[in-house]
Amino acid sequence: MVEQTRQNWDFRRFLDTLGFFGEIPFVGSFTWLQKLLGMKDDAILDSPTTAAGVVLVAGATGGVGKRVVQRLQQQGIPVRGLVRNAQRGRELLGNDVDLVEADITLPETLTPKVFENVRAVICCTGTRVQPVEGDSPSREKYYQGVKFYLPEVAETPEYIEYQGVKNLVNAAKPYLKQRQNEKMIFDFKQPLPNFTSLWGAVDDVVMGGVSESGIRQISGAALFEGNVSTANSGGFASVRTRPLDQPLDLSAYEGIELRVRGDGNRYKFILRGDDRWDGISYCYSFDTVYNIWITVRIPFAELIPNFRTKTINTGEPFPAQTVTAFQLMLSKFEYDGELNPTFSPGPFRLELETLKAYGGQPLPQFIMISSAGVTRPGKPGLNLEEEPPAVRMNDQLGGILTWKLAGEDSVRESGVPYTIVRPCALTETPGGKVLERDRGDTIKGQCSRNDIAQLCIDLLNAPEDTNTTFEVREKG
Ligand SMILES: NC(=O)c1ccc[n+]([C@@H]2O[C@H](COP(=O)([O-])OP(=O)(O)OC[C@H]3O[C@@H](n4cnc5c(N)ncnc54)[C@H](OP(=O)(O)O)[C@@H]3O)[C@@H](O)[C@H]2O)c1
Structure with a gap:
């Protein structure tokens, strides 16, 4: 195809591009003005980044379990409660909550329905312990942990604390192990409300060229398409996000994964680590296969730092802790004047399903x-007088702590990424206290069921706590 080398340049498109991205050449950004006029994007990436899947809460009718369910609901996180009695569950948690009936001591009740689309399990089950004197007005004080009444177990701890927990983690395992720790950034399978205010074209019109492109949502994907021309010494078309209000911290990840269907062209994926319009871009070239969906992995470590297509040595790794923009490009050029080997001018098309x-x-x-004290029964040199009732009375309580420790072991051995929380005495206080953690199972104290519920939810997003066991109590 022979192209004209000189074509009329479209000054209006040039201004549109700069306007969309809030830039004036040689002066800089006027995003402050956009903000002032209320033009700035409002909810960039808020919805696309929520983790997919349901959190299953076992023991959803319990003191901690019901709070975990309620808080997950309030925080908009999909939740399912595992309860022994659905009617009781409904009375306690309302009709809006997704409940499944199962008993962790009966593996046949832990059916695929229980784990459908489950991404994590919070296990709040426990053997029912009650004051020997039975139900009385003063019983409330027992649960508040403010007064001691002689306790007894109403069920067999071996079944619930050990067999039950082991059944649960093993039944959950096949559903959980397939999940990877990835962060969805754009899921174009769903319509994104803020799409057109976030993505815009940056074609070679910014330097006098006439290439023209755009991006729009089609059924199940975003479509980057246009016509690339080398006239007027141009040769690139691209789409880019406006600088994100809140830079994304992706430092806990290895790279970006794209799911794309292209036309056989070689494209560039570009990231930025600061909010400068014309700053360093970090590029990665990838080949597409005509009309076939492929997955492209772009390790941060393999991004090539560029300034206006010239590679530079920043001496630093890509700043993945402050990702400010994403860009897709079809260019005649690779890097440092090298040509894109598959490039030919004309129409092009690239569908993007997900970016994560x-x-x-x-x-x-x-x-x-679990519970603080699980390793203490039978420990040599322990002064029982100073120990909490659960430790002192472990034998009378059917070895409850001993079986909890066995349950912990089954979780640690399961191969499922876990966190085991060992709270000190649980109370019904409002919470909001600072929790302190410890290891070695020596601390005594108390903590609010509210705070423990929130801790469990926070742990869902705490990779640093994966495969750890710790005790916890209120500070002060
Ligand atoms: N109390 C303390 O001071 C203290 C201190 C440290 C640690 N802990 C531990 O912390 C955890 C949470 O305490 P909590 O006060 O929230 O306990 P809780 O109120 O007694 O709740 C226990 C939950 O487990 C459920 N459950 C029991 N057996 C089950 C089974 N076979 N299948 C399915 N669900 C079953 C119960 O369901 P139902 O409603 O059907 O009975 C209930 O929902 C427990 O493991 C407890 O031992 C307690």
């Missing part, structure tokens, strides 16, 4: 509430 960060540290997927 991949390769993060595994997240905890089985969070178990």
